[in-house]
Amino acid sequence: MRFHRRELLAGAAYLVLGLSRAHATIIVDHLPWTPNAGNPPEAAVPGPWHFFNVDEGRAMEAIADCVIPPDPQTPGGKDSGCAVFIDRQLAGPYGRQDGLYVRPPFQTGTKSQGHQSEAGPAQLYREALAALDRACRSKYAGKAFTDLSASDKDTVLKALENGDLQLDRADGKAFFEQAIKDIQMGFFADPIYGGNRDMVAWKMIGYPGARYNYLDWVNRHNERFPLPPVSMTGRAEWTPQAR
Amino acid sequence: MARKLPKKDVVIIGFGWTGAIMANELTDEGLDVIALERGPWRDAPTDFPPSYMQDELRYRVRHELFLRPDQLTFTFRNKIDQTALPIRSWGAFMPPNGVGGGGVHWNAEMWRFLPSDFVLKTHLTERYGKGFLPEDMTIQDWGITYDELEPHYDRFEYLCGTSGTAGNLKGQIQEGGNPFEGPRSRPYPTPAQAQPFGHTLFGKAARELGYKPFPQPSGNLSQAYTNPLGLKMGPCTYCGFCEWFGCSNYSKASPQTTILPYLVRKPNFTARDNSEVIRINVDKSGKHATGVTFVDTSGEEWEQPADLVILSAFSLFNVQLLLHSKIGEPYDPVANTGVIGRNYTHQTISSVNGFFDNKKFNFNPFIASGAIGMCIDEFNGDNFDHGPLGFVGGGYVGQVQTGARPIESTLTPPGTPKWGAAWKSAVRDNYLSTVKPGTGVHGSFYAYRDVYLGLDPTYKDRFGRPLMQITMDLHDNEVKQNKFLTDKFAEIIKAMGADHLAKQYRTAPYDITQYQTTHVNGGAVMGTDPKTSALNRYLQSWDVPNLFVLGASAFPQNAGYNPTLTVGALAYWAASAIRDKYLKNPGRLVDA
Numbered sequence: 018m019r020f021h022r023r024e025l026l027a028g029a030a031y032l033v034l035g036l037s038r039a040h041a042t043i044i045v046d047h048l049p050w051t052p053n054a055g056n057p058p059e060a061a062v063p064g065p066w067h068f069f070n071v072d073e074g075r076a077m078e079a080i081a082d083c084v085i086p087p088d089p090q091t092p093g094g095k096d097s098g099c100a101v102f103i104d105r106q107l108a109g110p111y112g113r114q115d116g117l118y119v120r121p122p123f124q125t126g127t128k129s130q131g132h133q134s135e136a137g138p139a140q141l142y143r144e145a146l147a148a149l150d151r152a153c154r155s156k157y158a159g160k161a162f163t164d165l166s167a168s169d170k171d172t173v174l175k176a177l178e179n180g181d182l183q184l185d186r187a188d189g190k191a192f193f194e195q196a197i198k199d200i201q202m203g204f205f206a207d208p209i210y211g212g213n214r215d216m217v218a219w220k221m222i223g224y225p226g227a228r229y230n231y232l233d234w235v236n237r238h239n240e241r242f243p244l245p246p247v248s249m250t251g252r253a254e255w256t257p258q259a260r
Numbered sequence: 261m262a263r264k265l266p267k268k269d270v271v272i273i274g275f276g277w278t279g280a281i282m283a284n285e286l287t288d289e290g291l292d293v294i295a296l297e298r299g300p301w302r303d304a305p306t307d308f309p310p311s312y313m314q315d316e317l318r319y320r321v322r323h324e325l326f327l328r329p330d331q332l333t334f335t336f337r338n339k340i341d342q343t344a345l346p347i348r349s350w351g352a353f354m355p356p357n358g359v360g361g362g363g364v365h366w367n368a369e370m371w372r373f374l375p376s377d378f379v380l381k382t383h384l385t386e387r388y389g390k391g392f393l394p395e396d397m398t399i400q401d402w403g404i405t406y407d408e409l410e411p412h413y414d415r416f417e418y419l420c421g422t423s424g425t426a427g428n429l430k431g432q433i434q435e436g437g438n439p440f441e442g443p444r445s446r447p448y449p450t451p452a453q454a455q456p457f458g459h460t461l462f463g464k465a466a467r468e469l470g471y472k473p474f475p476q477p478s479g480n481l482s483q484a485y486t487n488p489l490g491l492k493m494g495p496c497t498y499c500g501f502c503e504w505f506g507c508s509n510y511s512k513a514s515p516q517t518t519i520l521p522y523l524v525r526k527p528n529f530t531a532r533d534n535s536e537v538i539r540i541n542v543d544k545s546g547k548h549a550t551g552v553t554f555v556d557t558s559g560e561e562w563e564q565p566a567d568l569v570i571l572s573a574f575s576l577f578n579v580q581l582l583l584h585s586k587i588g589e590p591y592d593p594v595a596n597t598g599v600i601g602r603n604y605t606h607q608t609i610s611s612v613n614g615f616f617d618n619k620k621f622n623f624n625p626f627i628a629s630g631a632i633g634m635c636i637d638e639f640n641g642d643n644f645d646h647g648p649l650g651f652v653g654g655g656y657v658g659q660v661q662t663g664a665r666p667i668e669s670t671l672t673p674p675g676t677p678k679w680g681a682a683w684k685s686a687v688r689d690n691y692l693s694t695v696k697p698g699t700g701v702h703g704s705f706y707a708y709r710d711v712y713l714g715l716d717p718t719y720k721d722r723f724g725r726p727l728m729q730i731t732m733d734l735h736d737n738e739v740k741q742n743k744f745l746t747d748k749f750a751e752i753i754k755a756m757g758a759d760h761l762a763k764q765y766r767t768a769p770y771d772i773t774q775y776q777t778t779h780v781n782g783g784a785v786m787g788t789d790p791k792t793s794a795l796n797r798y799l800q801s802w803d804v805p806n807l808f809v810l811g812a813s814a815f816p817q818n819a820g821y822n823p824t825l826t827v828g829a830l831a832y833w834a835a836s837a838i839r840d841k842y843l844k845n846p847g848r849l850v851d852a
Binding site: 088118124178202228239242 | 306307311312314318322331336337343346455457508509525532533534558621624626667679680681683688691772773
């Protein structure tokens with residue numbers, strides 16, 4: 018069997034994704050350990066959108082606030098950073114389908130065979146957000162989704178959810194299902210990724226965060242754990258964070 | 261042209277649990293051993309330190325420590341007459357990659373199989389008659405008994421420091437343990453882990469319903485332990501990040517914590533990471549392996565000659581490498597001939613989530629370990645009379661919740677909208693008072709003629725080789741078994757005091773997108789007859805006697821337990837056959 022070197026090198030690039038040691042190593046006599054050779058996560062940097070354009074970003078913030086509405090105790094999807102989370106995820110390996118099997122042929126299968134489209138999440142979001150605005154403009158006198166009243170926004174999203182509103186050149190139902198999943202993921206993921214700002218979601222549910230030791234608590238049954246959450250970068254009181 | 265390396269006594273393909281066990285055993289015998297691993301070296305300080313290991317997004321959702329499908333994946337279909345399509349992102353199971361294999365990010369549930377599981381066909385036929393089994397069910401005996409494997413179970417448990425409560429010591433049933441387990445020669449090396457509130461409450465409810473609950477045997481240790489190789493492990497801190505995650509605390513049994521620091525110091529051992537074996541080479545006769553060919557990350561091909569070849573990759577990759585190396589006859593489900601790819605199985609999993617009154621119940625569900633839990637075994641294997649039920653097999657059920665990482669564990673009671681203000685307040689009100697057992701119903705998965713592995717005619721991997729094709733569906737027997745177990749499980753969760761239950765039965769079709777477990781087994785099974793097994797009872801290839809194939813690919817069908825303890829015990833069993841028998845007289849250890 019002969020292998021094509023270029024193919025192999027392309028494959029090898031995925032081998033090293035996110036890994037500290039890229040090349041084949043021969044290990045004899047001692048563990049291959051290097052001091053300070055960790056691979057900490059990359060923090061989402063505040064600032065302009067990385068993937069969305071301005072309209073897409075506003076629409077995502079509006080959808081995030083419908084999926085997670087603000088209330089007096091806990092901010093909504095927008096202010097907790099869920100759209101920023103999705104933006105940074107779509108601009109990164111997730112949006113590009115890095116590491117997934119994307120070789121042809123692409124054929125339609127059964128539901129139990131899973132996702133078979135060549136298009137990844139980034140393309141899905143781009144097409145669906147554009148199609149959503151087109152649908153809103155034609156139905157609501159030229160208004161984009163962002164500019165609809167709160168109740169009209171909910172009406173549109175409910176229609177996407179139950180399949181009553183069909184989008185042009187995009188699967189609106191699949192898009193909204195994915196958006197719900199991603200918004201809620203951003204809400205509950207570590208704040209280092211741009212959502213769950215100030216650990217608002219963790220405070221809301223009582224999750225103490227990236228702690229590492231509950232030895233003193235495993236035998237204390239039916240008592241509320243008293244300590245506030247911490248994230249991978251500590252707590253707001255310790256590390257001043259941008260908005 | 262492959263560059264040829266100096267010959268070794270032994271080459272090991274895949275450096276996870278079984279590769280590490282075999283390397284340690286054969287270097288003790290004085291042999292010169294090299295282990296080749298497709299993925300990178302991994303260890304706590306560099307790959308999962310306590311400063312950032314608790315990252316649900318990175319490790320659970322984005323699969324950081326697992327194989328990437330672009331490196332290698334499979335195609336899948338439910339039925340023989342369908343077109344198989346590639347698994348483009350992982351779902352039903354999660355193949356490992358890297359040194360330590362699945363042993364890095366497993367939950368460390370350490371179950372022994374029942375004595376009857378090893379003689380399953382004989383046992384069920386004797387008790388219920390031949391006509392009781394479905395016609396297309398292809399279950400068979402293992403060719404080994406529980407009593408033969410017991411010393412090896414014991415050895416692996418003591419290597420890992422396993423925490424548990426014995427239920428059967430040399431035939432004497434012990435209070436507080438699993439009364440259905442086979443006799444064990446001595447107690448667990450360390451006592452059972454402490455149980456959080458929800459797990460304790462399950463145990464109490466089960467006892468009140470007349471069952472005999474016991475703590476799940478755990479490779480996350482209840483106390484500090486020094487293993488027989490002199491390696492030290494720390495007590496588990498119940499951080500709730502085992503499953504999908506590496507342990508930063510040296511508390512979870514893995515090749516890294518129990519074998520590797522000892523093994524790498526031996527002068528007759530070498531490992532090579534980021535080196536993927538693409539073929540086992542055989543001589544012209546086809547009956548003798550000459551070594552392996554592997555590719556490193558720069559695309560360079562190497563040939564590693566060896567006298568003895570140990571195939572110890574993850575189960576599916578073992579089968580795939582045998583097919584690509586043309587060793588053994590591929591299984592043909594229509595003609596019902598051949599053995600490579602035959603009797604592929606998984607695990608029949610479901611769960612019941614319980615929603616409790618948050619004014620009365622606070623479970624602090626984030627306090628847990630991967631193998632914590634209270635279980636009952638009344639409905640496993642053939643521990644109960646299947647006569648009136650119309651199915652065979654079973655599983656343990658238990659509150660085995662491994663934590664409450666918030667992306668996956670913010671559940672709402674049935675009927676709650678999926679988004680909006682009602683969703684948000686339901687999440688807030690239920691997080692601390694919900695019981696989410698995960699794989700709470702852990703059922704067996706028996707083998708069938710039309711569930712198997714082969715090579716795909718269309719899709720290729722990055723080397724241009726055909727992907728392996730999985731044909732699998734759930735049969736009525738497993739669906740009935742799961743309905744029965746799930747209903748029994750729900751009764752106990754209800755008795756704990758839950759206001760609302762969310763029952764999730766396992767139903768056909770088998771869905772490749774829904775995570776079940778990574779317990780995929782079979783395809784190169786052990787047995788007594790070369791017509792129905794790829795390996796003899798010592799895990800030696802019938803066709804190529806200087807090749808041994810370790811791992812769950814050797815299971816003729818799957819029992820209602822997690823597989824790793826049996827996988828490790830079988831590795832010790834095969835190692836002792838090589839040390840005591842094969843090396844004295846290399847050749848077939850069993851006459852066909």
